[in-house]
Each structure stands twice: as C-alpha cells, then as structure tokens.
Amino acid sequence: MECPGSKTMVLDKNDSGNESTGSIKSQLSQWPIQLHLISPTAPYYQGADVLLTADCVAYALGGFHQDYLKGKSIAIACPKLDEGQDVYIEKITSWIDDAKINTLTVMIMQVPCCMGLQQVAMQALKKSTRKIPVKLTVVGLKGDILSEEWITV
Amino acid sequence: MEQYLNMGIKDVISRFPAAGDLLNRFNIGCVPCTVGTCLLKDIVDIHSLSVEDEKELFTGLGEIIHPGEKIVPPKIERKQAAKSGGNTYSPPVKSLVDEHKLIKRLVALIPAIADRADPSTADGFQVISDSVGFIRSYADKFHHAKEEDILFKYFDEGTDIIKVMHEDHANARGHVKAVLEGLEKKDKAITSYNLKKYGEILTEHIKKEDEVLYPWMDRNLTTREVGEMFSKFIAIDNDFADEAKKYEAMIQTLEKNFKNQGD
Ligand SMILES: [Fe+2]
Numbered sequence A: 001m002e003c004p005g006s007k008t009m010v011l012d013k014n015d016s017g018n019e020s021t022g023s024i025k026s027q028l029s030q031w032p033i034q035l036h037l038i039s040p041t042a043p044y045y046q047g048a049d050v051l052l053t054a055d056c057v058a059y060a061l062g063g064f065h066q067d068y069l070k071g072k073s074i075a076i077a078c079p080k081l082d083e084g085q086d087v088y089i090e091k092i093t094s095w096i097d098d099a100k101i102n103t104l105t106v107m108i109m110q111v112p113c114c115m116g117l118q119q120v121a122m123q124a125l126k127k128s129t130r131k132i133p134v135k136l137t138v139v140g141l142k143g144d145i146l147s148e149e150w151i152t153v
Numbered sequence B: 001m002e003q004y005l006n007m008g009i010k011d012v013i014s015r016f017p018a019a020g021d022l023l024n025r026f027n028i029g030c031v032p033c034t035v036g037t038c039l040l041k042d043i044v045d046i047h048s049l050s051v052e053d054e055k056e057l058f059t060g061l062g063e064i065i066h067p068g069e070k071i072v073p074p075k076i077e078r079k080q081a082a083k084s085g086g087n088t089y090s091p092p093v094k095s096l097v098d099e100h101k102l103i104k105r106l107v108a109l110i111p112a113i114a115d116r117a118d119p120s121t122a123d124g125f126q127v128i129s130d131s132v133g134f135i136r137s138y139a140d141k142f143h144h145a146k147e148e149d150i151l152f153k154y155f156d157e158g159t160d161i162i163k164v165m166h167e168d169h170a171n172a173r174g175h176v177k178a179v180l181e182g183l184e185k186k187d188k189a190i191t192s193y194n195l196k197k198y199g200e201i202l203t204e205h206i207k208k209e210d211e212v213l214y215p216w217m218d219r220n221l222t223t224r225e226v227g228e229m230f231s232k233f234i235a236i237d238n239d240f241a242d243e244a245k246k247y248e249a250m251i252q253t254l255e256k257n258f259k260n261q262g263d
C-alpha cells in the first residue's frame, strides 16, 4: 500500500472560499524558524504562545498568518524527514522549563506520519518540570481544520 | 418576532409558555434557571446551537409567537461558528470541572445529612460543621474564588449569564450562613432546611457551568488567556494542596457514614 503521506492527489479547487487580493501582511516576527536552527531561549520565546507546526501546514492553510501565526512565536519541523529528533525533544523541554512559554499549539497535517510531531511534543511535556496547556490542531489537505483540541498528558 | 429577540428569555416564556417547552427540547434549561435574564438572541451563541437547530428553534418560536403567520426565522449574529466535535474543556477549565466532582460528592450526601444530623447532639453537630467547613473552604474560598477572581474577569461581567452565576454564589453563601446560625442555636429545622437549599442551588449551578457556561467561555477565551489562567490556577492549587487532600479524606469518611443509608 502506498504511504498516505506521499500519495499523489489533485485537490479540487472550485469551492467558494475567500480569495484575497493585494498584499497580505506577514505575521512572522522572528528568525530563524526551523526547529534545528532556533535557540529555545531566544527572547521571542520567553513567556510566549508558541506554535510548533509541521512544514506542510502553512502551505495548506490559506489563512495561516492571520488566523494562526498572529501573536505567536513559531518553530517548524518535519517529523517524517528530519534527522536528530532527540534534539527536538530537548528544545521543546527547554521552551517549557527555561523560556517558560505560556502555551504550545502543535499543528500537523492529517497524514499519519505527521502524528510524530505530536509525540515529540508529548515526550517533551513529560520530561519538563513545568506544565502548560497544549493544543493539537489537525489540518486537512484542502486547508480545512479537521480537529482542534486541548490535549492532556 | 424581531422585538422578542432583545427580550429576556424569562419574559418570553411567561408571555408564551409553550416557548418554554420548545426551549427544553433543545436542552436549553432556561425554565429552571434561577434568574434567566439572558436575551433570546444570545442563547444561540451561549448554547452553541448548530445552524440547523437554530433554524428549527426560531421557526418553532415564530409559530408560537405569531400563530398562523408565515415567519422567516431571523439570522442571529454570532462571534464564531459552532465547532463540531471540539467539546473538550481547556486545561484550566477542566480543573474547575474536576473540582465540581468533589463538591457534587458532598452535595449528594446532603439529603441524608440534613435528615439525620441533629445539631443538638455532639455527632450531629460535628457532621454539620465538617460539611459547612468543606463548603466554605473548598467550594467557596478555593473554587468559587477561582471563578470570580480569575475566570469571570476575562469576560464582561455585565453579561447576564455571569450575573446569574454570581447570584447563585451569593444565594448559596446566604444558606451557608443560615446553617451556621442554626448550628449555633442547635436547631435542626434551620440546619436541615438550609443545607437542602444549598444542595439544590449547587446542583443546578454546577450543571449550568459544566454544560453551558464553561463551554461558552472556552469558545471565547484566547490561547494566551488559557495559558495565563492555567498558571494562575496551578499557583493556587499548590498553596491549597494539603487542604484539598484533607477534604478529599473527609468526604470519604462522610460517604462511609451517609451514603445509601437511612433514606
Ligand atoms: Fe460557580
């Protein structure tokens, strides 16, 4: 069976969504953003509401900047392809314990391999001494929100 | 029909009693609601009705209010569309729901305690003062204070649904005060009556919070607010941890003595 995460599909685009015209303001307020490149104690993570998103999410979600990135700090990662994910667990733990982030929102695609990112986050949460609310948002291939819920360890 | 949208739900029901039955069918418990001043148009948002239910409810209300006329159900503005399936409480709100569980365990014992505990006996006096101790400390100083000083502050406290909650807290406190007076006079009629009243108020109150108020609040709290509230609650929980354990054990003892006995 073909891996559902890399199965070829053409997505139907004739539904009536909003198509914005003109330039849309970026809500990105930091650099870098890749989880291997960031320092978990950078100023923009201190006490922040942090978004940990799978790489593909921002491409699938039409309103990503306005609806999800706005007001948050971010890091991106791919749980299927990235190497050295132990470092990811360390960095997320450091967000929670050292940068004392306020909340963590994990955003993943609906494909099964993306669940790995949630697991990385949960392992970090178990290791950390502080506890914070963690939200999981699952995005469909067509840019729809399939579920959005608070998860408990 | 439009004029009734801005009317308190209780007034609508008193003018059109059939509307009360219709609302009940949508699990909108405004008939037993103690104050019930929520506006008709607000219930769609507060009770998170689906678009289909909203249409059905207002078509039904139209038939009750204007019988025989063809009414186009009004479209109610709401802050956001009701999310399907997203019925999990946020972590700080979930902790309040968990506290309700211990409070409900005491409330479940109240009918038996009210009937059997006589404040003129040493044992009866002790049981009633233990129960009141729990109510004043755990239910009120700890739990209701979290609601009043933290959770409710994130909302416009002039909102009717929050006014109703404050009123419930105040009424409950009034009955607790009366229980203490009855205890002092060693008057069982007073302690029994007021304990039972307290139990009735809290049963309805907790149901309203778990099923209506908290889900509505969770839909309107931002992620930032959820995180802030979570850490404030953790600090309070840590300070109260020893007492919470003591009360948990106390409820267990009361359950041994009063559960499924006597009545
Ligand atoms: Fe309350």
Ligand SMILES: [Fe+2]
Residues within 6 Å of the ligand: B096, B100, B143, B144, B147, B206, B209
């Ligand atoms: Fe409560």
